[in-house]
Amino acid sequence: MAYDSVLEKKLARKMTRAVVDFDLIEDGDRVMVGLSGGKDSWALMQLLDALRRRAPVRFTLVAVNVDSGYRDYKHDTIARTCEARGWELRIEHTSIGEIIDDKLDARATPCSLCARLRRGVLYRVADDIGATKIALGHHADDFIETLLLNLFFAGALKAMPARLVSDDRRHVVIRPLVYVSEDEARDYTQMAGLPVIGCCCPACGDLSLQRQRVKRLLLDLEREHPGIKRSMLTALGNVAGRHLLDQRLNPVAELRADVVARLGGVNVTT
Numbered sequence: 001m002a003y004d005s006v007l008e009k010k011l012a013r014k015m016t017r018a019v020v021d022f023d024l025i026e027d028g029d030r031v032m033v034g035l036s037g038g039k040d041s042w043a044l045m046q047l048l049d050a051l052r053r054r055a056p057v058r059f060t061l062v063a064v065n066v067d068s069g070y071r072d073y074k075h076d077t078i079a080r081t082c083e084a085r086g087w088e089l090r091i092e093h094t095s096i097g098e099i100i101d102d103k104l105d106a107r108a109t110p111c112s113l114c115a116r117l118r119r120g121v122l123y124r125v126a127d128d129i130g131a132t133k134i135a136l137g138h139h140a141d142d143f144i145e146t147l148l149l150n151l152f153f154a155g156a157l158k159a160m161p162a163r164l165v166s167d168d169r170r171h172v173v174i175r176p177l178v179y180v181s182e183d184e185a186r187d188y189t190q191m192a193g194l195p196v197i198g199c200c201c202p203a204c205g206d207l208s209l210q211r212q213r214v215k216r217l218l219l220d221l222e223r224e225h226p227g228i229k230r231s232m233l234t235a236l237g238n239v240a241g242r243h244l245l246d247q248r249l250n251p252v253a254e255l256r257a258d259v260v261a262r263l264g265g266v267n268v269t270t
Helices: 005-022 039-054 075-084 096-103 111-129 140-154 182-191 210-224 228-236 252-262
Strands: 029-034 059-067 089-093 133-135 163-165 172-174
Touching: 005 039, 005 182, 029 039, 029 111, 039 059, 039 182, 059 075, 059 111, 075 089, 089 111, 111 133, 140 182, 140 210, 140 228, 210 228
Parallel strands: 029 059, 029 133, 059 089, 133 172
Antiparallel strands: 163 172
16 A cells, blocks of 8 residues: 555554553454544544554454435445455444434534434444444544533533543443544545545535634634644643632632641631
8 A cells, every 4th residue: 555654653653652541442352443434534444453463452443334324425435445455344324314304403503413323323333243442533633622612612621531431331432543633634544545435414514613613713723823732632631620610629618628727727717
């Protein structure tokens, strides 16, 4: 395959760091990769396959494609590509597109509901095939954008974890591309000769969506202040809980006790 081995080595190092930092893959794992056909999921699959061949732990891969039911979706291209590269693939045909059309108002954004429905399908398929981990192609830019979306529009200071155990503890979702930028994923997918497949959702690429607006904001900030996205990603792993207003992190009783201690035992009441 004619692609840049230097870039692959660079991204493989970033993925290996993520695997080690967050304990993403263990010996004997059967890793199910959510393969949408977009640049990020292709990069994830290719890099995990490269890692699998060199890693000191043994694990297997199976790609799972969730077909939302849109007429022009090219799941056949995904199947041919996986077959050519020797990748195990399961295509799960669904009617997610119809469900979204029925449930949502025409002015509503479908992305959140679509993500929940697709996640449910992935959980079900993971049980069927005995997967121990579910790998998703979220990259560093996704983590940063999610942080800002929650900060601006949801009133929450959170992004997404690199390793997530489901509420019922039956599934483990991993995001090995946490240290890989969107530009790097795009370049790698192109260099690896992997076909980028559009999801065919009518809302895809809508520039009025909040995520697209945040993406443009970050692009402008990065141009003006190079390295700002890297700093934001670092901040997600450098949380100063005592400097936030969440009383679950800083109970008022403990704060008052701290003040009393610093005043030499003099209890100050209001």
